[in-house]
Every structure is written in structure tokens, then in C-alpha cells.
Amino acid sequence: MGKLLALALLGILAALVGERLLAFRHRIGASRELKVKRLPNCHLIKGIEFGSEDIDILPNGLAFISSGLKYPGLQSFAPDKRGEILLMDLNEENPRPVELRISRGFDLASFNPHGISLYIDEDDTVYLFVVNHPQIKTTVELFKFMEDDNSLVHLKTIKHELLSSVNDIVAVGPDSFYATNDYYFTEANLKTLEMFLGLTWTNIVYYSPKEVREVAGGLYSANGINISPDGKYVYVADIMDHSIHVFEKHANLSLSRLKVFQSDTLIDNISVDPYTGDIWVGCHPNGMKLIFYDPENLPGSEVLRIQDILSEKPTVTQVYIDDGSLIQGSSSAAVYNGHLLIGTVFHRALHCVLDSSSGKGQSNVS
Ligand SMILES: *[C@@H]1O[C@H](CO)[C@@H](O)[C@H](O)[C@H]1NC(C)=O
Numbered sequence: 001m002g003k004l005l006a007l008a009l010l011g012i013l014a015a016l017v018g019e020r021l022l023a024f025r026h027r028i029g030a031s032r033e034l035k036v037k038r039l040p041n042c043h044l045i046k047g048i049e050f051g052s053e054d055i056d057i058l059p060n061g062l063a064f065i066s067s068g069l070k071y072p073g074l075q076s077f078a079p080d081k082r083g084e085i086l087l088m089d090l091n092e093e094n095p096r097p098v099e100l101r102i103s104r105g106f107d108l109a110s111f112n113p114h115g116i117s118l119y120i121d122e123d124d125t126v127y128l129f130v131v132n133h134p135q136i137k138t139t140v141e142l143f144k145f146m147e148d149d150n151s152l153v154h155l156k157t158i159k160h161e162l163l164s165s166v167n168d169i170v171a172v173g174p175d176s177f178y179a180t181n182d183y184y185f186t187e188a189n190l191k192t193l194e195m196f197l198g199l200t201w202t203n204i205v206y207y208s209p210k211e212v213r214e215v216a217g218g219l220y221s222a223n224g225i226n227i228s229p230d231g232k233y234v235y236v237a238d239i240m241d242h243s244i245h246v247f248e249k250h251a252n253l254s255l256s257r258l259k260v261f262q263s264d265t266l267i268d269n270i271s272v273d274p275y276t277g278d279i280w281v282g283c284h285p286n287g288m289k290l291i292f293y294d295p296e297n298l299p300g301s302e303v304l305r306i307q308d309i310l311s312e313k314p315t316v317t318q319v320y321i322d323d324g325s326l327i328q329g330s331s332s333a334a335v336y337n338g339h340l341l342i343g344t345v346f347h348r349a350l351h352c353v354l355d356s357s358s359g360k361g362q363s364n365v366s
């Protein structure tokens with residue numbers, strides 16, 4: 001090969017790497033400046049120190065929080081502590097989280113909970129779906145919640161080849177759900193490479209005992225997933241694309257993409273106000289600081305409320321921004337009757353009481 005040709009090829013390669021690097025810096029939000037915007041009535045929740053990855057709240061105000069995720073490439077302040085599911089009753093004067101007891105026979109030692117989702121049956125039985133990563137593999141654990149003694153009865157462990165590396169789930173029946181999944185890479189370094197190259201190799205899988213199938217694909221990094229109160233629309237956060245994909249859910253459970261809502265922050269978990277339908281998201285304003293954790297340069301937190309996502313001009317309110325001095329790496333934001341809970345990937349959790357101007361909406365039942 002001629003020297004000139006080799007040089008030209010080298011030049012093209014360098015340009016490609018440069019282009020990927022720039023695109024990656026943009027996708028990971030490396031250059032955003034933060035202006036702190038705190039809320040007046042917030043306090044850190046006692047007893048949550050090591051993450052509050054996902055939060056789901058029942059219509060009666062019982063909040064379920066998964067805590068203690070250990071994941072390759074993510075910071076953990078307690079690498080030897082097993083994961084747990086916490087319960088907090090938001091109707092109490094001073095709500096405090098308590099750990100839910102899990103029935104015997106379930107392997108608690110390797111419990112590594114990630115995304116969670118609640119489902120209420122016609123007879124008011126409450127099911128809790130938990131994405132679990134024992135030994136960094138993926139299973140989905142199905143529990144029944146026993147309110148009389150704050151415990152979880154383990155019903156079954158779900159594994160499937162299409163559920164190879166699940167992030168989050170939303171339940172659509174007592175034993176069926178949609179899951180966001182990375183169908184190619186389960187190994188941490190390869191996942192990072194996948195993100196760096198900007199490959200769209202994550203998808204959405206529908207699971208029921210009778211049928212498992214991919215229902216959507218082509219996302220950079222499908223993360224949080226949730227459903228509208230009327231069950232007609234499914235929302236999926238594509239964290240590296242700074243976007244939320246809105247899907248219409250058909251009677252045959254297929255999804256078709258209606259629109260992509262674009263923002264300038266890394267949207268992680270999605271929760272939906274059951275009364276107003278407003279979407280609340282926990283976001284990472286700077287993903288670089290989250291992945292390359294540095295105590296001298298902390299990852300910040302951001303909460304957005306999105307109203308009328310289906311309209312031409314959705315209303316987006318930046319509800320909360322912190323530079324990491326109070327809470328680091330917000331990954332979820334969930335509301336109930338004027339309460340806002342902000343969860344984080346590996347840090348603490350914040351409980352805020354909203355005033356009527358900051359999004360109480362019609363959920364303010366008197
Ligand atoms: C919530 O955030 C954590 C942290 O990024 C993420 O790993 C997890 O998948 C998210 N859970 C959901 C519900 O998407």
C-alpha cells in the first residue's frame with residue numbers, strides 16, 4: 001500500500017474517531033453549565049444512603065423504592081451491601097422508609113434490584129415486578145405485596161433470552177410487562193463502547209407467559225419506561241438521545257411510535273402522575289460526571305415535569321436542579337398528592353412537599 005494511501009486512511013480514521021467523540025460528548029451532556037434551582041420544602045430521606053434507583057407509588061400513597069444497585073461502571077458507596085426494597089407511606093406526618101421483608105426461599109444475598117413496577121389487579125392484589133441483576137445477569141422477579149405485614153411474597157423468577165440485559169419494566173398485567181433491554185451487549189465495557197459508537201442496539205420487549213416478542217427497536221439506550229393512566233400510550237426514555245419516545249399501544253400489544261420528544265438533558269426514569277397524566281422525569285444534566293465519578297466534581301440532579309406530551313408544544317417545567325452538593329445523580333422523580341420524591345442512582349433521596357404552583361395538579365384530593 002502506498003504511503004499516501006495509508007496516510008489518507010489514517011486521516012479518515014482520525015476524522016471518524018473525532019466525529020464520534022464530538023457526538024459522544026454531546027450525547028453524554030459533557031458541557032452543560034448548571035444553575036441551581038432548589039425547592040423550599042425538601043429534606044433528605046433518613047435511611048437512604050446508597051441509592052434509590054427507581055420509585056413507584058400506589059394510588060393510596062405507598063411509595064416503593066429500590067435501593068442498593070451494584071452495576072459495573074457505576075459508583076456504589078456500599079459495594080458489599082445487598083439490595084433492598086423500601087416502603088414509605090406518604091400519608092404519614094413524617095414518612096420514613098422501612099425495608100420490606102421478603103418471603104423465605106428467595107435468594108436475598110444476591111438481590112440487586114434495578115427498575116421496578118407495580119400492578120394492581122381487579123381484586124386489589126398488588127404485584128411488584130423487580131428487575132434483578134444477580135451476578136450481573138438479568139432476571140425479573142415477581143412479588144405479591146402483603147400490606148398487613150409489609151412483606152413481599154416471591155411468586156416467580158422470569159428469565160428469557162430476549163430479556164438479556166433489562167433496565168426497566170412497566171407492568172401491563174399480573175404477569176405481563178414491557179421491558180427496555182440491551183439486546184446485544186451485557187458486558188459493561190462493551191456497553192460503554194456501544195454508547196461511544198452511538199449504536200442503536202437497545203429495544204423494547206413484551207413479555208407474557210404465553211408470548212415474548214420485540215415490540216420496538218432502534219434506541220441508543222432505552223432506559224425508563226412507563227404508561228399513561230388510560231393505558232393507551234407507552235413512554236420510553238432514550239437516555240443518550242436526550243429524548244422520550246411516545247408509543248401508541250394497540251389491542252394486540254404492539255407499539256407504534258407516535259413521536260419523539262427531544263430535550264437537552266439525559267432523561268433516566270419516567271413516572272406518570274396518575275391523576276393529571278403529567279410526566280415527571282429524573283435527569284442527569286451531565287452524564288460524564290455520572291460515569292466518571294469524582295468527589296471533587298460531583299454529578300448534578302435535575303427534575304422536569306412535562307405536560308401534554310402529545311400536543312404540538314408540550315409544556316416543560318424545570319422543577320429542580322442541584323449541582324450535586326445536596327443530591328447527586330437523580331434518576332427518578334415521582335409525585336403523589338403534593339409530594340415529590342427524587343431518587344438517585346447511588347446517592348440519597350429527597351422528599352419535597354410541593355406548593356400548589358409547582359405541580360400539585362388535581363392529585364390534591366381534599
Ligand atoms: C432509574 O435510574 C437508574 C440509574 O440510572 C437506572 O439505572 C435505572 O434503570 C432506572 N430505572 C428505571 C425505572 O429506568
Ligand SMILES: *[C@@H]1O[C@H](CO)[C@@H](O)[C@H](O)[C@H]1NC(C)=O
Nearest residue numbers: 249250251252253254255256
Ligand atoms: C397489531 O395491531 C396494529 C394496529 O391495529 C397493526 O397495525 C399491527 O399490524 C398488529 N400487529 C400484529 C403483530 O398483529
